[in-house]
Amino acid sequence: MDCFDKSQPLKRTPVFKKRGLNDGIRFPQGFKIDNRRIFLPKIGWVGFYKSCEIPGKIKNITITNRGGQWFASIQVEQMIEIGNHSSDSEIGIDVGVKCFAAFSDGTLVEGVNSFRKHEERLAREQRKMARKKRGSNNWKKQKRKISGMHHNIANVRQDFLHKLSTEISKNHAKVYVEGLQIRNMSASAKGTIEEPGRNVKAKSGLNKSILDQGWHEFRRQLDYKLFWRGGMLVEVNPRHTSQRCSCCGYTAKENRTSQALFRCQVCGYEENADINAAKNVLTVGRTGMICQANHISGRQQKPAGTREEVLPVAS
Numbered sequence: 001m002d003c004f005d006k007s008q009p010l011k012r013t014p015v016f017k018k019r020g021l022n023d024g025i026r027f028p029q030g031f032k033i034d035n036r037r038i039f040l041p042k043i044g045w046v047g048f049y050k051s052c053e054i055p056g057k058i059k060n061i062t063i064t065n066r067g068g069q070w071f072a073s074i075q076v077e078q079m080i081e082i083g084n085h086s087s088d089s090e091i092g093i094d095v096g097v098k099c100f101a102a103f104s105d106g107t108l109v110e111g112v113n114s115f116r117k118h119e120e121r122l123a124r125e126q127r128k129m130a131r132k133k134r135g136s137n138n139w140k141k142q143k144r145k146i147s148g149m150h151h152n153i154a155n156v157r158q159d160f161l162h163k164l165s166t167e168i169s170k171n172h173a174k175v176y177v178e179g180l181q182i183r184n185m186s187a188s189a190k191g192t193i194e195e196p197g198r199n200v201k202a203k204s205g206l207n208k209s210i211l212d213q214g215w216h217e218f219r220r221q222l223d224y225k226l227f228w229r230g231g232m233l234v235e236v237n238p239r240h241t242s243q244r245c246s247c248c249g250y251t252a253k254e255n256r257t258s259q260a261l262f263r264c265q266v267c268g269y270e271e272n273a274d275i276n277a278a279k280n281v282l283t284v285g286r287t288g289m290i291c292q293a294n295h296i297s298g299r300q301q302k303p304a305g306t307r308e309e310v311l312p313v314a315s
């Protein structure tokens with residue numbers, strides 16, 4: 001097509017919808033719902049499994065096919081009264097090197113192992129598919145199987161993240177996490193001088209996609225769940241959080257004796273490296289070194305300090 005100049009970024013060539021990618025159809029009107037069936041225009045009554053009560057006013061219904069199964073997403077409009085959070089607890093969370101996440105209260109959240117098991121199975125089935133003749137019946141059968149496995153992995157991940165984010169948003173009013181935009185700028189597999197090898201595990205190996213997607217989705221869930229309960233998710237400047245001693249504030253890369261262990265060269269404090277970082281995230285959040293440029297979902301937060309300050313922990 002000539003009329004679309006590819007050299008100009010704003011006038012992008014339109015992309016056709018592709019069969020099999022994000023297939024779905026939305027019905028903005030003309031639908032009806034009772035307890036066991038949905039009426040869709042031009043289709044008629046279709047039985048469905050009502051997995052939960054439908055609160056609020058129904059705005060539309062989207063039908064999708066995932067892994068050979070049909071799903072109805074029902075969008076509702078609902079007023080939520082936001083009061084004060086029942087607790088005044090604060091917590092810092094850091095992305096784990098060896099685990100999914102580390103909390104400043106000393107909790108390590110695993111979760112990677114069960115994902116790994118799924119990923120290994122998936123890789124095995126994908127190798128099987130590669131050996132089959134493309135387009136053959138056996139190939140199609142294997143493809144359906146793999147698509148089902150992807151769906152299953154996504155469900156396992158969603159379930160894990162929802163349980164975790166619900167629990168945290170119930171127990172803590174303020175949750176501090178690293179500002180991702182800043183972290184991504186300096187992120188590489190080897191790391192920089194400032195943050196040596198932080199992302200080695202996350203950037204390589206089987207767990208990369210699962211960890212990355214999981215962490216983004218986890219923050220998204222935490223953000224809205226905290227907001228609903230009157231709490232708040234706050235992004236902090238992640239600078240030095242992995243090298244600073246959460247006990248005395250001494251900051252040096254020598255403090256990281258290994259990927260997993262933090263040992264302060266001054267006071268001798270020893271801690272799991274991820275938990276030490278989570279404790280720093282909490283301290284940084286409390287002392288107000290909040291990334292001003294990073295308001296999550298556009299909601300108002302009140303930064304109490306500037307970003308570039310490095311505040312040592314008083315001891």
Ligand SMILES: [Zn+2]
Pocket residue numbers: 245246247248249250264265266267268269
């Ligand atoms: Zn120390």
